[in-house]
Amino acid sequence: MNKTSCPPVSFSFEHKFLPPVYILVFIIGLVANGWGLKALLKKWNNLKIINVFVLNLGLTDILYLLTLPFLVVYYCMRSKWIFGDALCKITRFCFNLNLYGSIGFLTCISVYRYLAIVHPVRVMGRITVTHSVAISVMVWLLVSVQSLPDVFFPKTHPNFTGKCYDTTNKRNVGDYLEYSLGWTLTGFCIPFLITLGCYGHMAVVLLTMKRTDKVLKQRSLRLLFIVILLFSVCYIPHHVFKNLNLWGRILSNQKDCRGWFNGVYIACQISRGLVCLNSALNPLVYLHGNENIVAQLRQMLQQVRQMFNRMFLSNSGSVSVAETTDEVRNN
Structure with a gap:
C-alpha cells in the first residue's frame, strides 16, 4: 500500500x-431513428402493441x-x-433517461415477445x-425517479471551472x-435477468416445437440476437467499468494507489463510447419489427445507388466533352 499521492490519471x-464517436453516433442515430419513427407514425391508426414500446425506444434515443x-x-x-451548470445536468440527465429507458423498453419488448410465443x-x-x-x-x-438523484450530485469542481462530470x-x-x-441493480441487473x-x-x-412458424421463429431469434448484442456491447461494459472507476477514485482519495487506475479509466471511457452506440443500434429493433421498413430501406439504397450512377455518368460525359473540345482546339 502506497500512502503518497497517487500519480494522476491521464485524461x-x-x-x-x-x-x-459522438459525431458518428449523432449522424447515424438521428437519421436512423428519425426514419424509423416516421415509418411508425405513418401507420399510427394501426399501431401494434409492440410498436408502442418501439416508438418510446426511439424517443429516448x-x-x-x-x-x-x-x-x-x-x-x-x-x-x-461553456454552457452553464443547468445545461450540464440536463445533458447528463438525458443520457441516463436514454440508457435506462432503452433498457426498460427493450425489457418490455422482450416480455411481450415471450408472452406472444x-x-x-x-x-x-x-x-x-x-x-x-x-x-x-x-x-x-420509474426511469425518471431512478435518474433524479443524479441531478442533485455536484457536476462541477470547486477548484476547476468548466468541468461537467458524468x-x-x-x-x-x-x-x-x-x-x-x-441504480445498477434496479436499472440494469433486474431488467437484464428478466x-x-x-x-x-x-x-x-x-x-423444441416443430409446428412453430418458420418466419416467426427466425424473427424471434433475430430479436434475441439484437438484444444480446445491445446488452453485451453497450450495457454490460458500461456498468462494470463505471463502478470500477468510481471505486478507483475512492481508493485514490484515500491515497491507496493501485496500478490498474489508469487502465480502468481508459476502459471506462471506451465503455462510454460503446454505451452511446445504443442510440445507433436501437433502430435494428425497427428493422426486426416492421418488414415494410426493410423494403423501404432496400428502395432507399437502390435510389441512392441510382443517384450515384447518374452522377458518375454525368461526370464521365462532361469529361468526354471537355477532352473532345481540347482535341478540336489543338487541331
Missing part, C-alpha cells in the same frame, strides 16, 4: 476518442442524440464546459394498446458509488 484519451453536439464541443475543448392464447388476447401505453408511462416514471466531483464520489450500485429469462425460455420453446 487525454477521452479528448481523442469520444468526439469522433432522439432525446439523447440532441445533447451530443454539446458533449462534442466539451471534449474538443479538453473538458471545458409461449402464452399466445391465455395472455395475449387480454393485452391491448392501452395497456402498452400505460406500461410505457410507468417505465418513463458522475460527480471528488468530494462526493463515495456517496455516488453507493447510489450507482443501487430479459435473459424470457429469451432463454422462448429459445427453448422455439427450438
